[in-house]
Amino acid sequence: MEFNKTEALLEKYFEGETSIAEENELKxxxxxxxxxxxxxxxxxxxxYFVEAKKENLEKNVPLIPKKQNKTWLSIAASIVVLMGVGTYIYFNTDKEKENAAxxxxxxxxxxxxxxxxxxAMLSNHVNTGVEGIQYIQVYELTKSKVFVQ
Structure with missing residues (x-):
């Protein structure tokens, strides 16, 4: 294979535009x-591609029965749900009594x-908000003087 053709094929290969026949030529x-x-x-x-084709997996992978995993998972989920319901009931009974009073x-x-x-407390908070709005009005007035339209 001539060098220019090889370099062109390499460029196409790295761009992901080669066909399988061209890749085999490169290999x-x-x-x-x-x-x-x-x-x-x-x-x-x-x-590496040539060596990887020759490799075979010879290790046996033991299969774990799925039934045991589902059993433990369902037990754990039940415990979590029961703890959540118990916690909710424990903490919300006091609030209901307070809210009733x-x-x-x-x-x-x-x-x-x-x-x-x-x-009076509400009025104090509203007055604080009104003071903030007055500062905004002063800012707008100053801005309109500086940036005459």
Whole structure:
């Protein structure tokens, strides 16, 4: 095989555009003794394919019965589900009792004081947000003065 054709085939090979016949030509060329010195670096690559074809797997792989794995897996899944349900019930029973006690007042004056306290806290938070908006308005006014449209 001439060197230019070999180099062109190598380029096609690395681009993934060769046919099986062209790949066989390359394998035959690199398995022969008369390989060009500047192409010696590719000889182990194509030599590997020839050696890999000769290898046979002789080790026996033992098969594990699948029934035992499914049994242990189902037992483990059942335990996880039971623990999850138990944890959910344990931690949520206290919250339900607390939620039942919220918002119930026997004395109307006490209920009025609690409502006023909650509204005052809400008003403080709304006023904090309004102050932030005032800073934005000052920014917009300054920006409109600087960047006259």
């Amino acid at each position: 035959n060329y690199f398995s022969s003794q008369n390989v060009a010195p500047h192409l010696e670096q590719y000889k182990p690559l194509f030599g 919220l918002g119930t007042y026997e004395d109307p004056k006490e209920a009025l004081e609690a409502t006023q306290k909650a509204l």
